Amino acid sequence: MEKRIAIIGGGIVGATAAYYLSTLPGSQNLKVTLFDDGIGQATAAAAGIISPWLSKRRNQRWYRLAKDGADLYPQLIHDAQIGTDVYQQTGTIVTREAQPDLEILHDLAVDRQKTAAGMGQITVLSAQDVQRHVPLLTAPQPGILISGGARVDGAALVHALLASAQDKNLTIRRERVTLTADEAVHTSLGDRKFDRIIVAAGAWLKDLLAPLDVIAQVRPQKGQLIELAVKDYPLQENLPVVMPEGERDFIPFGHGKLIVGATHEDDKGFDLQAEAAVTADLLASAQRLVAGVTADDITAVRVGTRAYTDDFAPFFGPLPDHERLLVASGLGSSGLTTGPQIGRLLAGSALYGGTPDWSEYELPLKTYLTSASRA
Ligand SMILES: Cc1cc2nc3c(=O)[nH]c(=O)nc-3n(C[C@H](O)[C@H](O)[C@H](O)COP(=O)(O)OP(=O)(O)OC[C@H]3O[C@@H](n4cnc5c(N)ncnc54)[C@H](O)[C@@H]3O)c2cc1C
The missing domain is CATH 3.50.50.60 (FAD/NAD(P)-binding domain)
Known part of the structure; x- marks a missing residue:
């Protein structure tokens, strides 16, 4: 029936x-x-880091769900015949300025890897290595590359x-x-x-x-990010995502598109206006890592409403x-x-x-x- x-x-x-x-x-x-x-x-609005393994959240239920969600992606993408322009395991680089912080992060990664096959390889990178992986970064920090990390266009x-x-x-x-x-x-x-x-x-x-x-x-939280069209973008289309310490995340999408974000605004309700001050703040974050980007390079501002529980x-x-x-x-x-x-x-x-x-x-x-x- x-x-x-x-x-x-x-x-x-x-x-x-x-x-x-x-x-x-x-x-x-x-x-x-x-x-x-x-x-x-x-x-x-989201674009789109899939890399839960180095999160410091203590909620084990959330971690299991996020880990299993990240593991599910490659099969889902394969079965639904979705292209690499939508989802790709480009790897994710998490950077830390201080060596002791990097070591703590590395220990966490090695520990998590024991039960997370989807993480792939862990590689410790010097600042120069990071720049080799992501040549458009002009102020790189040392970091850890997780090869199973991915980016997705929501x-x-x-x-x-x-x-x-x-x-x-x-x-x-x-x-x-x-x-x-x-x-x-x-x-x-x-x-x-x-x-x-x-x-x-x-x-x-x-x-x-x-x-x-x-x-x-459930309460709403406003999130904004910017899309940039970067000149002199390197030729390879599969640059890793970079999650720099104290800055917004960098998500290269190929064809010269770089996404920088996102904000977490708890006091805006369901407002969907792109705000000039926030755009300027996101651009400033981009400029601290990629010299030469300007407001003229912004091609879009995306705004969405996340749902949060207590x-x-x-x-x-x-x-x-x-x-x-x-x-x-x-x-x-x-x-x-x-x-x-x-x-x-x-x-x-x-x-x-x-x-x-x-x-x-x-x-x-x-x-x-x-x-x-x-x-
Ligand atoms: C800027 C930004 C960046 C993000 N980056 C990341 C990231 O890097 N990694 C990550 O894992 N997550 C990220 N997120 C979070 C992630 O996008 C959300 O948690 C997730 O997409 C929520 O999905 P959802 O299906 O629950 O809700 P939504 O995607 O909000 O979908 C709910 C849908 O329901 C519709 N709807 C609601 N009420 C009704 C109704 N009465 N009738 C008809 N339709 C209705 C809405 O219009 C909407 O289309 C980001 C979010 C934002 C905003």
Whole structure:
């Protein structure tokens, strides 16, 4: 019998869920509809470092999820036939000015490598080595190269995943929808019922769950980055990402495109204006490492809204007491890394049902979702 599944939100979580719902065994019996208005989407603004292994975060559940998300990428990209202009394991270089800091980082890398095959090789680099890897840097610091690190273009990835699913069982509706108290999707054409609904609405989850009397503990954070067209860009298209100490991250994308960012602005709500002062600050960061770039080289400013929880951890799974619904949010600043794994797990759960145990990745959902009547 045909099963009807809705997805609300077409960012990394919704798009990977849609992709897996079009490829998992049994998906031929599914009809999937994705609703997305795309306004403020974090995924579309993001570009895109996949390199969780040297993070100092102590949350082991988050680390396992991020590690498994990074590990999933090569297979997902291969299966969905996505090109290196969208995702590439270029390697990531984390720099530190002081030798003792570099040694601490190296010890962490060696320790993490024991359980993270996806990290690839670890190489200690002098400042000159760093410059050899990334010739456009004019003020390099010593660092550590992690060969499995990657860069991804969030907007292009989502586009490719959704296009692949559209060839099979996915219909996309570009509109803002709401949920009704009896778990229907309220659309411009009226209320529609589905067997399962995946609510992958990022920072907007709170609004969507309000009619169900559920309060989601999620807050918005504004993120901005700049795109530069760098003159005299070296010929190779696969330069590593550089994460310099005390500066913004540098993400070379080939064809002369360099992305510098991102900001983490907690006091701006859902504002999507590109701000001149922030652009100037990002440019100054670029200029400290690449001499000669000017405001004229800026080709775009991207702005998006991340979703944050109080403990900075994502949550996802069946909504307690509303088992037709699955939710995900709170992916914060590492959602391109964790998002595909979350989307894959949600897709499997929506398709096959059951009571998943994802405690290795997250705290119980009731940590982040409370009943309005009990609040
Ligand atoms: C500038 C920036 C840089 C970043 N860099 C990195 C990075 O280097 N590495 C990394 O791992 N992560 C990074 N991130 C974080 C990452 O992009 C996010 O955590 C992740 O993309 C969130 O994905 P999501 O699917 O949960 O939400 P989103 O991508 O925000 O998608 C949610 C979608 O739901 C839609 N929606 C919401 N409500 C409704 C409704 N009622 N009806 C219809 N549609 C609705 C929205 O319009 C949106 O399209 C960055 C984020 C930003 C902003």
